[in-house]
Amino acid sequence: MTHSFIQSVQWKENHLLLLDQNRLPEETRYHKIDTIEEVWKAIRQLTVRGAPAIGITAAYGLYLGVQHLSYGNVPELIEDLKGKAEFLSQARPTAINLRWALMRLLTRAEMDGAHGCSTEEVKAGLLAEALRIQKEDEETCRRIGEHGLTLLKDGMGILTHCNPGSLATAKYGTATAPIYLAREQGMTLKIFIDETRPVLQGARLTAWELMQAGIDSTLICDNMAALVMAKGWVQAVIVGADRVAANGDVANKIGTYGLAILAKAHNIPFYVAAPLSSFDPETPTGEEIPIEERPAEEVTEGFGKRTAPVGMKVYNPAFDITPSSLITAIITEKGILYPDQDGCYGKAIKEILGRKSQTLS
DSSP states (O other), rough: OOOOOOOOOETTTTTTEEEETTTTTTTOOOEEOSHHHHHHHHHHTSOSSSSHHHHHHHHHHHHHHHTOOOOSSSHHHHHHHHHHHHHHHHHSOOOHHHHHHHHHHHHHHHHHHTTTHHHHHHHHHHHHHHHHHHHHHHHHHHHHHHHHHHHHHOEEEEEEOOOOGGGGSSSSSSSSSHHHHHTTTTOOOEEEEOTTTTHIIIIIHHHHHHHHTTOOOEEEOGGGGGHHTTTTTTEEEEOOEOOOOOOTOHHHHHHHHHHHHHHHHHOHHHHHEEOOOOOGGTTTEEEEEEOOOTTTTHHHSSGOOOOOOOTTOOOOOOOEEEGGGGGEEEETTTTEEEOTTTSHHHHHHHHHHHHHHHHHH
16 A cells, blocks of 8 residues: 655755645645745744754755855855855754755765866756755665564554654655555554644644554653553554764654653663664764754743743753663664663664765765
8 A cells, every 4th residue: 555745845946845844734835945044944943844854955955055156166165065054054953964964965065076067067966966865865764664664563553752754854754664664565553643742743743644644543642651551552662863872872852761761661662763864973972962942932832822921931952862771773774773782872883884884985
């Protein structure tokens, strides 16, 4: 059984179309994006979200930043690209895919320049690289799904958090990829979706996605997860990741850490599904991952309705860190990683990233 996916990020001739995820599920609206400033705003304001989709959007944004500008020479162009890449990277600092995609375009520009390309040829190369990143992400997510599918059995209950779905990627999603492939193969799964406070990406996005696909899904508030696990309705938790540190600690949407603790208490496997582009070997542990803090209004005035006293202090981190010791396995496009006896993924991550480098060389 096949399913048609809605693309949240689309390149059209000379501009970007972004599905406004803030308007879902009530309205499906695309925004035409022409400038790098509009891309920064779209990323920051969650018009586009999900680490892979943010990276794809930023890649197109960097090209938009230079598309109509003239440069005297390639070094001048590359210097301007570096400044624009730094500007975009500050839109949301936690998701490593954002900086990864920008660095990939900068590397492409430097290589093309070294080979004697003109400024216009270098700019054309930037667009080609952005398109390639999006195409590769689609294949990456399908492979994550294929590997993740080996961990599932017919009739299982799966709990997921936030939106690790096709809206957050080029296609298939990360944590939802095995779910979509299971449906294609005729398997029956029961999906439980955390609402995901405070901006409800689970309720607004994942629930909408899975309903569109006709997948058996049940929405729960975040604080209902323990009860659902205790009832024996969940046999696995699968979440995405915005960054994976060198030891396997994972930064993901706030509330993920609590789910991992609950899963361990109920002896339920806790899986993280992430492309290798979300791995950050330069960051030793989760303690060094920068955590974005969001505006207080997301908590006190969610969706225009005040729910807290005026002047109330608010702590609103967008992400938390799940220690590697709580993660049963990490599902990537190159295979499934398991921890060593100390619960650390350092060796497995080093090996798979080395394998990736050999594959790309």
